Amino acid sequence: MLAEYRLLGFSAAGHPFRLVRAALPSGVVSSTLLSTLEHDAAVEVAGLVVARQRPHTAHGTVFVLLEDEAGMINVIVRPEIYDRDRAAVRGEPFLWVEGTLARDDGALNVLAARLTPLPVEGPPPSSPSAADAAGSPFRFLKKLRQSPPAAKSWG
Secondary structure, eight states: OHHHHHHHSSOTTOOTHHHHGGGSOTTBOOGGGGGGSOTTOEEEEEEEEEEEEOOGGGTTOEEEEEEOSSOEEEEEEOHHHHHHHHHHHHHOSEEEEEEEEEEETTEEEEEEEEEEEOOSSSSOTTOTTGGGOOOHHHHHHHHHHTSOOOOEEEO
């Protein structure tokens, strides 16, 4: 999978989050589970950054499209959150997002409250299993970060 990403920018063998899903904290939900949650539910998601958009007409709002092993996740980053978490939003290939689920006419979006790089040394620090985790899936992400798939940026 690493060789495919280095050479092709994608993997026919599967998505990298297929290898790390079981090691993520239980609170981090898959894109497939978002549709089962209520509007305004607190939610945590993680994924590979596919696209970043900051259109001039959005008045500083940034839109990030994440991809996990099951699908896409739309993340809306308000200007004050972007200012605080700018480094992660602009430069990280794998993000962990804490926020609120927003349902609007069938569309699902995560309104970000906090964006952080997905740790590559082990589970996120708030994970209850952080002390006893093997960490091997995260070592895979560390290697993939050396040649991550390029995110598209517009605006």
